[in-house]
Amino acid sequence: MAYSEKVVDHYQNPRNVGSFGASSDVKTRTDIGVGIVGAPECGDVMQLQLKVTAEGVIEDAKFKCFGCGSAIASSSLATEWVKGRTVDEALQIKNTQIVEELALPPVKIHCSVLAEDSIRAAIEDWKKKNGIAVAEEAHAH
Amino acid sequence: MAVKTPIYLDNAATTRCDPRVVEAMLPYFSEKFGNSGSRNHRFGWDAEDGIETAREQAARLIGADAKEVIFTSGATEGNNLAVKGAAEIYAKAPAGQQGRGHIITCTIEHKAVLDPCKRLQREGFDVTFLDPPADGVITAEMVRAAMRPDTILVSIMWANNEIGTINEVPEIGRLCHEKGVIFHTDGTQWVGKMPTDVERDCIDLLSWSGHKMYGPKGVGALYVRRRKPRVRLEAMIDGGGQERGMRSGTQNVTGIVGFGKACELCQAEMEHDRERLLKLRRRLEDGLSGRMEVVQVNGHRDRRLPHIANISFGFVEGESLMMGIKDIACSSGSACTSASLEPSYVLKGLGVGDELAHSSLRLSFGRWTTEEEVDYAIESISKAVEHLRKLSPLYDLYKEGVDLSTIEWQHH
Numbered sequence: 001m002a003y004s005e006k007v008v009d010h011y012q013n014p015r016n017v018g019s020f021g022a023s024s025d026v027k028t029r030t031d032i033g034v035g036i037v038g039a040p041e042c043g044d045v046m047q048l049q050l051k052v053t054a055e056g057v058i059e060d061a062k063f064k065c066f067g068c069g070s071a072i073a074s075s076s077l078a079t080e081w082v083k084g085r086t087v088d089e090a091l092q093i094k095n096t097q098i099v100e101e102l103a104l105p106p107v108k109i110h111c112s113v114l115a116e117d118s119i120r121a122a123i124e125d126w127k128k129k130n131g132i133a134v135a136e137e138a139h140a141h
Numbered sequence: 142m143a144v145k146t147p148i149y150l151d152n153a154a155t156t157r158c159d160p161r162v163v164e165a166m167l168p169y170f171s172e173k174f175g176n177s178g179s180r181n182h183r184f185g186w187d188a189e190d191g192i193e194t195a196r197e198q199a200a201r202l203i204g205a206d207a208k209e210v211i212f213t214s215g216a217t218e219g220n221n222l223a224v225k226g227a228a229e230i231y232a233k234a235p236a237g238q239q240g241r242g243h244i245i246t247c248t249i250e251h252k253a254v255l256d257p258c259k260r261l262q263r264e265g266f267d268v269t270f271l272d273p274p275a276d277g278v279i280t281a282e283m284v285r286a287a288m289r290p291d292t293i294l295v296s297i298m299w300a301n302n303e304i305g306t307i308n309e310v311p312e313i314g315r316l317c318h319e320k321g322v323i324f325h326t327d328g329t330q331w332v333g334k335m336p337t338d339v340e341r342d343c344i345d346l347l348s349w350s351g352h353k354m355y356g357p358k359g360v361g362a363l364y365v366r367r368r369k370p371r372v373r374l375e376a377m378i379d380g381g382g383q384e385r386g387m388r389s390g391t392q393n394v395t396g397i398v399g400f401g402k403a404c405e406l407c408q409a410e411m412e413h414d415r416e417r418l419l420k421l422r423r424r425l426e427d428g429l430s431g432r433m434e435v436v437q438v439n440g441h442r443d444r445r446l447p448h449i450a451n452i453s454f455g456f457v458e459g460e461s462l463m464m465g466i467k468d469i470a471c472s473s474g475s476a477c478t479s480a481s482l483e484p485s486y487v488l489k490g491l492g493v494g495d496e497l498a499h500s501s502l503r504l505s506f507g508r509w510t511t512e513e514e515v516d517y518a519i520e521s522i523s524k525a526v527e528h529l530r531k532l533s534p535l536y537d538l539y540k541e542g543v544d545l546s547t548i549e550w551q552h553h
């Protein structure tokens with residue numbers, strides 16, 4: 001399969017790889033939202049960690065991804081896009097925008113869906129930790 | 142010596158045609174272009190001579206008589222003809238009825254055996270699909286345990302194309318002869334690489350293919366035993382009655398001539414090739430296992446073909462790994478590299494966890510693979526795995542001592 005240049009670039013030079021600490025530590029930190037989506041047996045696991053200010057601005061983002069090149073690129077791109085946005089703005093990011101930006105072929109659309117889901121999951125986690133109600137419509141899939 | 146890229150390590154998928162094979166084929170495109178069915182002139186005789194020489198060469202490679210070799214378009218056709226053709230002849234009840242007879246095969250066969258067996262199942266035959274044990278080797282004991290009074294056919298591949306494991310073929314053959322059951326084996330990955338003798342190995346039907354053994358694509362052969370027992374087959378393709386009526390159609394003369402030459406070369410060079418390939422495989426497996434942790438060589442430790450290595454790299458996904466080794470041509474068991482989006486059914490069948498099945502590469506060597514190429518592969522695979530483990534949340538969890546199987550994943 002031929003990959004778009006942008007996918008190859010994210011694969012070779014992934015942005016914002018990492019985490020804000022061991023999984024057991026970030027669990028209790030209220031300034032960090034963690035989203036882990038996918039499953040190893042499906043061949044994709046994305047982990048997105050967002051560092052969010054008390055005002056709800058995403059200061060920093062880190063990802064890790066087990067998955068194909070398109071999955072890695074989708075999560076790498078997601079970290080770039082959420083940084084500097086408010087959580088509500090970040091929730092507006094749609095998987096179709098990721099598909100378009102990375103020129104993903106139809107068989108790879110699920111990678112972009114997973115990236116969108118990881119953003120939602122991380123923000124939900126942050127909201128829960130901070131006692132903010134989570135909107136119901138978030139679960140579209 | 143600098144290696145020339147891309148490096149071809151996918152010889153289980155297909156091999157380069159040996160230049161000596163191409164050389165042998167050339168006259169049959171030009172001055173010897175005749176139809177072997179033309180009995181009245183030089184052109185026809187030349188073509189027929191070419192085909193009969195090839196039949197001798199093919200027969201010699203497997204210890205058969207030339208009369209027992211039927212040329213086909215490859216192993217897919219050979220498998221179809223053997224399995225469906227034998228089932229029709231040895232059926233215990235006419236078409237349209239149930240209880241037509243029992244067939245034994247296994248779940249890790251190539252689709253060219255599995256799908257014909259599934260079709261027969263729909264057509265009133267009973268089929269047992271044996272599950273392999275963790276080491277991937279189908280034993281005679283497993284076949285014996287599945288045998289029934291109405292068993293008519295056993296089809297167990299000689300060696301598996303994804304993991305290279307070798308099944309207990311002579312033993313299964315002996316068992317079948319003891320029970321009076323027809324035994325077919327798909328020898329596509331075995332024949333030409335390993336010593337084959339249909340008498341010693343008790344085989345009734347053996348299919349193999351040219352393009353896996355340095356011959357051309359689109360040509361292969363099916364061995365059909367003629368005595369003790371005389372095996373009969375229902376033809377799949379009817380017409381002019383070529384190939385003793387079992388495979389009608391004007392023969393692919395050039396292909397068959399090339400196939401014969403490839404058989405001859407394999408026979409002459411087998412011992413040498415085999416030792417060399419085994420050394421390369423060991424070099425690769427030891428090299429990779431020595432460089433990294435959680436590297437698993439799939440399939441039985443020893444009962445494996447010399448030219449196929451199937452290796453899982455924990456915590457990295459196969460397609461992304463392939464992306465990191467762009468200049469190495471190989472295959473992956475990962476779902477993402479197949480049209481089906483399912484990880485390899487062979488690795489799953491072995492009980493290799495889905496996650497490790499997603500993380501596997503199949504690297505297979507051939508007549509022209511060099512040590513330098515293997516070293517290059519070790520280097521570049523190690524680098525890619527390292528890069529991807531830095532990105533892998535699973536590797537982090539492993540490093541933190543978390544057992545991945547205890548996590549509740551969010552399935553889609």
Ligand SMILES: Cc1ncc(COP(=O)(O)O)c(C=O)c1O
Binds near residue numbers: 251351359
């Ligand atoms: C074990 C096995 N059987 C059958 C086949 C099909 O062979 P062919 O391509 O000659 O139809 C292959 C190769 O793809 C194979 O590896």
